[in-house]
Amino acid sequence: MLIVDDEEIITDGLFEVFRKLNLDLDLYKAYSGYEALELLNRTRVDIVLSDIRMPGMGGLELMENIRRKWSHCKIIFLTGHHDFDYVYRAIQTPGVNYLLKSEGYDKIITAVSDAIEELENSLRLNNLIQQSRESLTTLETLAQGNYFRHLLQGARAADVMVEDFHKLNIPLDPSLPVLMVLGGLAPSFSNSLADRQEAALAVKILAETFLTEKTTSLGMIDRYGDLVWFIQSRPSSGLEIADDYARTVRFLEGEFELIQRACKESLQVSVAVTIGAEPCEWKWLSTAYDSIRRWQHLRAGDGAQMVQLAAMKASESSELARERASREKAEALAAHLEGGRRDEFLRIFDEVTTPLLDGRNTGSNFLKELYFMIALILLSYMNRWELHDKVGAVGLIQIDEHASWYESFEFLKRTAESLFAVRRTGERNRAAEVVEKVRLYIEQHLAEDLSLVRLASEFHFNPSYLSRLFKQECGRNLSDYIEEARIGKARELLKQDELKISEVGVRVGYDAAHSFTRFFKKMTGLTPLEQREALRAKKC
Template sequence: MFKLLIVDDEAFVVDSLGDTLPWEQIGVTAVFKAYSGFEALDILKTNSIDIMITDIRMPGMNGLELLEQVRRSWKRIKCILLSGHAEFTYAQQAIQHNTYEYLLKPISDEDVMTKVKEAVDLLHKEREENQSYQQVVRAFEENLPKLRGELLNELLQGRKYASQRLMEKLDSLKMSIKTDEQFAFMLVRLEGPMLDFDFYSLSLMEYAIVNMAEELSGEFFQLWSSKDVHGYMVFLATVSPDKQAELDGTPDKGMAILEEQLDLMGSQLQLNVNRYLKGTVSVLLNKWGSFPGDVQKLYQDSLLSLRRRIGNQSELLVYVADEIEQLGVQSLQKLYEPPHIIHLLESGNWEVTHEKLVSILNELSIKWADSQEHLIEVFFSVYASFSSFAHKNGRELADMIGPGLSEVSGLPACRSIATLEQWIFNSFRQLQQGMENETRNDREGAVRKIQHFVQKHLVEDVSLQAIADHMYMHPVHVSRVYKLETGENLSDYVLRLKMELAASLLANGALKNYEIGLKLGYQNPNYFIKVFKKYYFVTPQEFRLRLEEGE
C-alpha cells in the first residue's frame, strides 16, 4: 500500500485532488496535503511518502527546489510535476532531478489518476526486483528452520493460536501440516561429553543430528524440529502424504507399521550419533496424537516419561505406548503458558495482562479451589512478576503498590481464592496507575523541553528535525508526544508563537515588513504575508495600520 503527497499553494487544487478522487482503487491508502514546499518537507520528515505531486510555481520554495531536496533525502519517491507553463527550461530541470512525470495544467482527473496508477505499478515492480527485498527473502529462507523451531516451541509451551491464524503462520513458514493431522513426538537428550561443548560446537552437533533424523525419516515421515527450553531436541513426526495414502486402507496394520518405523528411526539415530559423532543420546518416542490440540499434552507426557523412565541413565530408547497414568496433582496450565505475566507487563499491554490474570484465577477456582499449595504457587508467581517489573523500572515494589500490599509475612493473600483475587487486582491497579502517572510525567517534561527550545530558538531553526535532534527523539515521536499531551499540533504551536512575535514586531515602526519576515525565517516576503494573513485575516501592513490607528 502506498502514500501520496499533493503540494500546491492553491488550496482548492490540493483539496480537490486529495478529497474527491478514488485513490484507494489504485492502491493509494493515504493522501497527505501541503500548501507550500515547507509544509511538504515537514510531512516528508514524519511520514513514509511514496509518490509526490507538486506544482512548480509556489512562493517561498518552488517545486523544483522542493524536488531537489527530495532527491537528496528521499530518492525512491516518484515525483510528478504540475505546471501551467510549457517552457522547455522547466522540463529540462525536471529531467535533471529524475522526475517521474511532467504534466501541464490544466489536466483532467482521469489523467492524474492514470499517471499515479503508473507510478504505483512501477513501485510494485521495483519492490519485487529490489535487491534489498531479495536479500530479505533470502534471509527469510535461510532462517526458516529457526523460525519453524520457534513456532513449535511456542506450541510446546502451550501458546494458543486461533485455528485460522495458526494455519496462516504454518503456510508462511512453508509447513504442510494440517489441523487434526496425526503426529508423534521423538525427544532426543544429548548426554555425556556433548553437554560440555561450547555454543558453536553444540550447534554444529545439533545441526548434524537434525540432518541424520531427516535422512532416517525416509519415505515414512516428515519431521518438524525444535530445541525446547530444557535443551532437549524435539521432533514432531507426521506421516508423509504418499505413505499415508498407502496405509489408509488398513488403519490397524498401518499404525503398527508406523510405530515400528518410528522405533527403528529412534534406535538408528542413537547408533548413528554414536558411530559418526562419537556421542551418546537417549531417545523417547511418544504415542500418536492430533495436531495441534494434543501438542502440549503429549509433550508434557514425554517430559514426565523421560523423568520417570530414563532419569539419570544414559543412552536409553523408550517408547511410550501406554497411556500416561492420571496424576493426582497437576500444575496450573494458564500460569505457565505464554505469554507470561512478566512479559505482558514489560510490553505495557495492561488489558491483556488483566485477561491473563483472570484466566489464571478461573483455572485455579475450577480445578484447585481447595488446594492451599496452588494458592501459594499463584501468589508467589504473580508476586515475583510484579516485583521483577518494579525493579526493572528502578522502583521497589512497596513504592509502587504500597507497603500493605507488598507485605508477605503471614501470607494473608493466600487464605482463600477471594483474598488472593483481591490482592492480585488491587496490586495490579496500583502498578498500572503508577506507570501511567510516570508516563504522563515523562510526556509533560518532554513537552516543556520542546516548548522551551522553540521559544529560545524561534528566530533560528525550529524545524521538526531540529527539535527532534535536541530531544534525541525521532521526529514522528516528537510530533505524537506533543499532540497527545497538548491536543495541539507542534507545527501549529510554532506558527502561533511566530505570528504572535510578528504582531509584536509590527508595532516597531523601524522594522519593515520584509525584515520581520526574514527575522522569523521567511525568506520570501510574499509567503510571509500569505501566512500572516491566513492567521490574522489581514496583511502585515493592514495590521500595522490598525495598530497606528489604535494609538
C-alpha cells in the same frame, strides 16, 4: 509529500492547496533542488511534486538522487510546453509521471491521489509475502531465532560465531558491528498467543522485503513476543564505516515507517519501532538489547506507528545484566506484564488461580509457590520501573497480612491492575510532557527552522508520529500552532516602532520581507504595515 519549485509563489500555492485537502499527508516544500535534496537526506518522502526545469539542480538530477535514496518514491513533474526532451527522459523511469503546468490544480490533485493509491497498493501484504516466502524455510527460521535468543543472553566467542553463522545460514558478518531494531506489536492485538506469533512472523517476513535492497538483515521473535532485527550496512565506496551506518540508520527510519503502514493496512496490526542509533559490537549485544527495550518501555504516548531512535550506553551493562538475571525465569505472566498486555495477563492469572476457587490443588506448599511466583513478578516489575510510590507494595510478600488465600490472590490481582493503570497514565503523562517541551521550543526558536522534520529530529521522533502526538494532545495541527505563535509574536514586535517590518519578519522566521507580508496578511487580513498603523491609531 515534497513540493519543489524555484518559483516561490507556485510552491506556496500548491502547498496551501494540498494542505486544505486533508489527504493524510505530511507536507514539505523546497525552493530548489538542493534544498529538496537536503530534506530527502533527513527523512523519508513518498511523493515528490517538482518542477522539471530549475536553476542549479534540475528535476532530472533530483530524480536520480531520489531513486538512490527512496526507490519507492513516486515523482510527478510539472513541465512547460517546450520540455519534451526532459519529459522523454523522465518517463523512462518507473514511478514517474508528468503534467503540464497549464493543466490546473484539478489535474495535479488527481495525479497525487493516484500516486497515493499506488503506494498503498504496493504495501499490500499478499504480494510482499509471496515475494519473500520462497526464500524462507520454517526450520531455518526457528533455528536462527533460537540461536539469537541465546546470543541475547550473552555473546559467544567471535571464532565460534563465524562457524555458527555459516551452519545456520545467517547472512550477517560476526566481524562487523550490528544495528538493532525492536518492534512491539500493539498490546490490544489478540489474546491468542498463536495469533500473536503468526502476526509477528508475518511482520518479520514483510519487513525483509523492504530491508533486503540496501541492508543485510535477520529478524527474530524474542521471548516477550516482540520482533528484533539485526541489521548491517552494505559497504558504500568512499564512506567511512561510521558514516555508512549513520546513512543506514536514516534509511531504516524511513523504511520502518513504510513497514508500519503495510502492517496497519494488511494485518490491522500496529507496531511501535525503536532503532538503535549506533551500531554495537557483538559482545555488547545483550546490553544493547536491554537498552533498546528500556527506550521502548519509556516511550511517550501509546507508541502506535512510532519510530524512535535509542541512544545506548555501554556503562549501563552491569545494571542491565542484573536486571536480566532477575528476569531470567520469567514466564508468560511476566512477558504480558512487560508488554503492557493487561487482558492477556488477567486471563492467565485467572486460569492459574481458578483451582483456588473450586477447591482443587489447595495444598499449602502449592499455594505458597503460586503466590510467591506471582508476587515476585509484580515486585520485580515495580523495582525496575520504580513504582513503589505509585503502587504500594505493603503486604506483597507477606502472606500473613491477608485473612485467606482467596483474599491473598485478589490482592495480587488488584496490584497487577494498578500497575497496568499506572503504565497507561505514565504514557499519557510523558506524551503531555513531550508536547509541552515542543511548544516551549517553538516559542523560543520562532526565528529558526521549525519544519516538522527539524522538530522531529530535535525530539528524536519520526515526523509523522510527532505530528500525530501533537494533534492528539492539543487538538490542532502542529503547523497551525507554529503559525499562530509566529503571528502572536509578530503582532507584539510590530508595537515597537523602532523595528523595521523586515526585522520583525526575520525574528519570526521569514528572511524575505515579501514572504512575511504574504503570510501575515493571509493570517490576519492585514499587511504588517496596516497592522502597525492600526496599533498607532489606537494609541492616539
